Every structure is written in C-alpha cells, then in structure tokens.
Amino acid sequence: MFSQNIIKELTNIVGRDNILTKREDLICYSYDATNQKFLPDVVVFPRGAEEISLILKMANFEDFPVIPRGAGSGFSGGSLPVEGGVVVSLERMNRILNIDTENLTAVVEPGVVTGEFQAEVESLGLFYPPDPSSLKFCTIGGNVAECAGGPRAVKYGVTKDYVLGLEVVLPTGETINTGAQTLKGVVGYDLTKLFVGSEGTLGIVTKIILKLLPLPATTKTMLAAFPDMKNAARAASSIISSKIIPSTMEFIDKNCVKCVEDYLNIGLPIDTDAILLIETDGDKDLAEKEADAMRKICLDNSAIEVKTAKDKREVKELWKARRAISPSLKKLNPDKINEDIVVPRNKIPDAIAGIQKIAEKYNLTIANFGHAGDGNIHVNVMIDKSNKDELSNAQKAVEEIFKLTLNLGGTISGEHGIGISKMPYIGMELSPAAIDVMKRVKQVFDPKGILNPGKIFPKGRE
Ligand SMILES: Cc1cc2nc3c(=O)[nH]c(=O)nc-3n(C[C@H](O)[C@H](O)[C@H](O)COP(=O)(O)OP(=O)(O)OC[C@H]3O[C@@H](n4cnc5c(N)ncnc54)[C@H](O)[C@@H]3O)c2cc1C
Numbered sequence: 001m002f003s004q005n006i007i008k009e010l011t012n013i014v015g016r017d018n019i020l021t022k023r024e025d026l027i028c029y030s031y032d033a034t035n036q037k038f039l040p041d042v043v044v045f046p047r048g049a050e051e052i053s054l055i056l057k058m059a060n061f062e063d064f065p066v067i068p069r070g071a072g073s074g075f076s077g078g079s080l081p082v083e084g085g086v087v088v089s090l091e092r093m094n095r096i097l098n099i100d101t102e103n104l105t106a107v108v109e110p111g112v113v114t115g116e117f118q119a120e121v122e123s124l125g126l127f128y129p130p131d132p133s134s135l136k137f138c139t140i141g142g143n144v145a146e147c148a149g150g151p152r153a154v155k156y157g158v159t160k161d162y163v164l165g166l167e168v169v170l171p172t173g174e175t176i177n178t179g180a181q182t183l184k185g186v187v188g189y190d191l192t193k194l195f196v197g198s199e200g201t202l203g204i205v206t207k208i209i210l211k212l213l214p215l216p217a218t219t220k221t222m223l224a225a226f227p228d229m230k231n232a233a234r235a236a237s238s239i240i241s242s243k244i245i246p247s248t249m250e251f252i253d254k255n256c257v258k259c260v261e262d263y264l265n266i267g268l269p270i271d272t273d274a275i276l277l278i279e280t281d282g283d284k285d286l287a288e289k290e291a292d293a294m295r296k297i298c299l300d301n302s303a304i305e306v307k308t309a310k311d312k313r314e315v316k317e318l319w320k321a322r323r324a325i326s327p328s329l330k331k332l333n334p335d336k337i338n339e340d341i342v343v344p345r346n347k348i349p350d351a352i353a354g355i356q357k358i359a360e361k362y363n364l365t366i367a368n369f370g371h372a373g374d375g376n377i378h379v380n381v382m383i384d385k386s387n388k389d390e391l392s393n394a395q396k397a398v399e400e401i402f403k404l405t406l407n408l409g410g411t412i413s414g415e416h417g418i419g420i421s422k423m424p425y426i427g428m429e430l431s432p433a434a435i436d437v438m439k440r441v442k443q444v445f446d447p448k449g450i451l452n453p454g455k456i457f458p459k460g461r462e
Helices: 004-014 023-027 049-062 114-122 140-146 191-195 229-241 254-264 284-300 312-323 325-331 345-361 388-407 423-429 432-445
Strands: 042-044 066-069 086-089 096-100 105-108 163-169 175-179 204-211 218-226 248-253 274-282 305-308 335-342 365-371 376-383
Touching: 004 042, 004 049, 023 042, 049 066, 049 086, 049 163, 049 175, 049 204, 066 204, 096 114, 105 114, 114 140, 140 204, 163 191, 175 191, 218 229, 218 284, 218 312, 229 248, 229 274, 229 284, 229 345, 248 254, 254 274, 254 312, 254 325, 254 365, 274 284, 274 312, 284 305, 312 325, 325 335, 325 376, 335 388, 345 365, 345 376, 345 388, 376 388, 388 423, 423 432
Parallel strands: 042 086, 066 086
Antiparallel strands: 096 105, 105 204, 163 175, 163 204, 218 274, 218 305, 248 274, 248 365, 335 376, 365 376
16 A cells, blocks of 8 residues: 555656546556456556656655556566556657658657557558557557567567667666667667567666658468468468568468457358468569469468458458457457467477377367467467366466477567566576576666566566
8 A cells, every 4th residue: 555645746746637546447557468467556647757757766765666557468467566566657658759751760659559650650651560469559668668579570570670769767767868860879788679678677668769661562461271280381481481571471270260250250261270361562563473472382382272362451351350369269268378489480380289289188279370470379278267277287288388389499488578477487498597697687777676576587576
C-alpha cells in the first residue's frame, strides 16, 4: 500500500488527470498477453521525460518499483508489476514528432501505435518494415524494449535494425540521448543497441529516432498448401537457397489452419498438413518474376495448391487469417503456453518433428506457426490450466522443447523476450558468466534495482 504522501507527490508531478489509484482502474494495468495478473499500486501517464525523471528520482529515494508499460501486449510478462509499485504508462506520449522525407528518418514518442505509424509513413510513400502481428495496438516503445520482429523480418530485419537513436530516462533519473539522426555513428559504445531489447529494465525510452525506407512499388502475396510439414519446410529452404529473399514467408500448421478457418470461415484449405503464406515485394517486374519462381518451387515440393491473391481484398483476407491465429487457438483449449523459439531455418523440419514427439509423449496438443523465413517458430502448448496434471506435463514439455531447440543450434526466444515467463530457463542458454555480466550491467544503470524488478534474471531485484 502506498502512502498518501507518495501519491500526493506523484499527483503533483503528473497532474490529477494523469494518475489512477482506484482498484477498478488498476486492474486494467495488471495483465498482459500472458494473462497473468499483478496489481500495481498506482498508474501514471507522464507527458514527457522531465516528469519521468522526477518519478524515477522519487522511486530511488522512497524505494518503490517503477514499471514501464506500452500497450501491455507482451507475451513474456515484461510490463507486469510483479512486486507492485508504479506503472508508468507511455500511452499518452503518442505523438509522431517528425517525418523527414529527405533523409528518410522519423522521430516518435514511445506510445505511438506501430500500425498507425506505418500508415502515416506509407501515406508519404515511405516504409517502416517491422510488423509484429500485434501492430494494430502495440506501441513502438514496447517494440523497442522487446526488439519486436514480425513476418517481414526475413527480408527487412527487426526493430533494432531501424532504431538510429533514443532519448532514455535512466533509472537514476538522468536523461541521455544515444545514437544520432544519421545512418552512421560510432561515437562511444553503442548504447542504442543495448537499450533495444532490454525489456524496460535499463531505462524508460521517451523518444525514438527511426530509419525509414522507400515504400516498395508492388507486393505479391500467395498461399501454398502442402500435404506434409516437411514439404513446406523444404520449399521454404529451396526458396532461400535459390537466392530469393521473400518479404515474408510464414508457415501455419494444420492445428492452426483448422482453428483459423473455424474462427473466420474464409475458405482456407483445411485438408493440409501445413501452409506457407509468402510475399515478395519491390519493383513490379522483379516481384512478378520472384512470385513465379516461388510458385514453381512450391509445386516442385509437392504443394497441393498455390493460390496468388488477385487483389487487395484477397491480400487483406490472407493476412487477417495469419493475424487471427493467436486468438483462434482458444478453441483447442482455454489456455496456452506460448513460446517463440528460433532454429537455423534448415532445421525447421527437425524442430517440428521433435515438438510433435514431445506432444505425443505428454499427451498434449501443440499448435505451431511462425516465420519459416527466419526459423522463428511460435509453439503453442494448448492446455487447461485448472487441470494440474496437464499444466505439469506442459511445463515438462516446454523444457524439452527448449533442450531440442538448443541442440539444433537455436535460441529460446526470437522476439517475445524473457520477462517472467522464460526467466526459469535463461540458464539453459546463457552461461553463468554471461548472466553475471548482464546483471552487472543492470547494476550500473539501476543501482537500487527500482526499474522493472523481478524480470529476466531469476533472482531479480538485488
Ligand atoms: C496477438 C499478438 C501478436 C503478437 N505478435 C508479435 C509478433 O509478431 N512479433 C513480436 O515481436 N511480438 C508480437 N507480440 C508481442 C508484443 O505485441 C510485442 O512484444 C510488443 O513489442 C509489445 O509492445 P507493447 O506496447 O504492448 O509493450 P508492453 O507489453 O506494454 O511492454 C513490453 C515490454 O516493454 C517495456 N516497455 C514498454 N514501453 C517502454 C518504454 N517506453 N521504455 C522502456 N520500456 C518499455 C515494458 O516494461 C515491457 O517489459 C504479439 C502479441 C500479441 C498479443
């Protein structure tokens, strides 16, 4: 319980209209996409770095946790106030401050919604590629903190590839600028890269300088259905080895296809083991040439059907289907443990076959989809958490899936981060020495451990 004095001081900093203390309001900021709940003591909506700096200075003095939050769409519990404290919601810092059409850069506040930013730059003939499937509601600040990826990562990379610089308020209250508004810059250590993906544990990002690209002239979208996941994976590998880098190459397994079709009823081919959703973009002639070549590769790899979207409406339908996978899986079971492993892309068939064996061993339904182009597989272990045996089996299965992933030369998280969900497993991938260095970095930035405690490292706040 926070003292009235702290609440009064916080109110003085952000103003009466920018603070919540009633239980019914706090509940709205107590969960994220993991569906776990931790009630904060207070939620504030600062309007700039100065206010955030005062809040963090106060947190150091009074010793309370501060948890940055974007839209709360994270899949690893990063925005959850696991030790209570003050949630700093960045949602009202949502202005696009500048789009520089000459230098192809932009400056935004962290609360800008990713999809809205994309639409804005696209209206100017520009392109911001990172496209997490949550883009309609997640924020660019949250994307920076998680180094979010998305389907286009195979060709265009992930959030870190577009962040040129940041304004960050450190846990101790100082505000620093990292990077520059230029494409190059090597002055001192690359703190920008350190903050990107730091899951809100090293500082609160208050401004972001982003790199933009010219909007590709054409996009060709196609869906290929395969009788076997192995064929789909082979087709994906062959496309890359034939030196075509599609702008997206998503795979969806049969469990996911059935759920999405039940959910949306849009005529997806349900009698298949896997589908690939492939897109190529760029100059019209080149995109068409690449689309033809990829179609042939899919057919050579036993595709039952390859359908090219005829118009924008069909493209929209196909992407609607892809983005509906996560919510539609609820049909299989009410809860899910959602992992986002990455393996070298030629190891996808081994990973899928191994996951299937683990599912059979523990009598679980596991639905897989993801980014075939970059080896990132979203593994959804579908369970009913009230069934204790099922939950315990699922936890054992997850550990085995991580072992399998690491044995295949992969990593346990491609884009969702560690947060609290993967905290128990971080030692499976990182050595004690590597974890120790990271903890010492955290100590330098946050000596009192007030910023987002209880995340990433099993012991958390020290
Ligand atoms: C349906 C669905 C689909 C998804 N698809 C994808 C996908 O394709 N790719 C992908 O990468 N992710 C995906 N996600 C996960 C999630 O949307 C991303 O991690 C996203 O980047 C989180 O943004 P957010 O604004 O919701 O951040 P939050 O969930 O609010 O916060 C995430 C982390 O960022 C920190 N944070 C937030 N803002 C700041 C800030 N300004 N400064 C410092 N730290 C901050 C928080 O403390 C927390 O640790 C998906 C989620 C859902 C629900």
